[in-house]
Amino acid sequence: MAEEKKGFFKRLVSGLTKTRDNIVAGFDSLFTGYSTIDDDFYEELEEILIMGDLGVRATESIIEDLQRKVKEQHIKEPAECKELLIESIKEQMKVEETAYRFENEKSVVLVIGVNGVGKTTTVGKLAGKLKEQGKKVVIAGADTFRAAAGDQLKEWANRAGVDMIGGAEGADPGAVVYDAVAASKARNADVLLVDTAGRLHNKKNLMEELRKISRVITREYEEAEVRTLLVIDATTGQNGLQQAKVYLDTPELFAWTLVIVLMSVGFEKLFMAALGALERRLTRL
Secondary structure (H helix, E strand, C coil): CCCCCCCHHHHHHHHHHHHHHHHHHHHHHHHHHCCCCCHHHHHHHHHHHHHCCCCHHHHHHHHHHHHHHHHHCCCCCHHHHHHHHHHHHHHHCCCCCCCCHHHHCCEEEEEECCCCCCHHHHHHHHHHHHHHCCCCEEEEEECCCCCCHHHHHHHHHHHHCCEEECCCCCCCHHHHHHHHHHHHHHCCCCEEEEEECCCCCCCHHHHHHHHHHHHHHHHHCCCCEEEEEEEECCCCHHHHHHHHHHHHCCCCCCCCEEEEECCCHHHHHHHHHHHHHHHHHHHHC
16 A cells, blocks of 8 residues: 655655754763763764754854853763753854844844745745834835735735735835835835745845845835844754845845744644654653
8 A cells, every 4th residue: 555645845844853852862972971071972962963953153162161061060860961052052143132122113024945845925924023022014025026916925915904005916025125114114014024035045136136135125115123023934943044045145135134944833833843742751751
């Protein structure tokens, strides 16, 4: 009998579960297989973290922080430093206090990324969330390239109960954003969410289009806090950093950048559940 084909989310859950189990198994081995905290212990920990796709720099930072705390607190047994390891990993996930300041001020969020990663869906979800928080939201449909992009965004705007400013297919995205900024100011909106066309970060002409949009926002809405949301496929892993670096190296484009690894709200819940399960498992070790 042929094996039943798994759906997308079943495969996603399966992949996350496998990653989580591999990391947990590594920590199990680490804390039970070593009697002292020595160079071999730290080398094993480094391998586990890198294999878990935490990245080299994050791994180095976690281990350096752990080594410092172990030395300061005169810890000798590996089992005694597991809580310190959890704290060090959590610290890597913290953001600056000002990172979400835009939520309390007039703001523009420019949503960018390559094709098919869920930018329009993200805009729709954010619009609904902000509306629930009592914010007045306007959506700008600056993706005038993809067929039916405006219709899709309009559906999201209707679901969220927010206004949308769009343009005809093939229209100048900069002009759409100009109109959206004017509408946001006239309607005293709290947040303007700008949906853009998908583009590869190595396409010079498309990156120039983003620069133009950014210049329009900066010139026409000087009082607004501007944030750029880079949406990256959740399965990209460390390669997503390369995308972020290219966008960050475009000085005209960003005041600040928030990088969200997001395919959907469903994935976000699964990912946070996996992190929570990992933390609980570590705590029980």
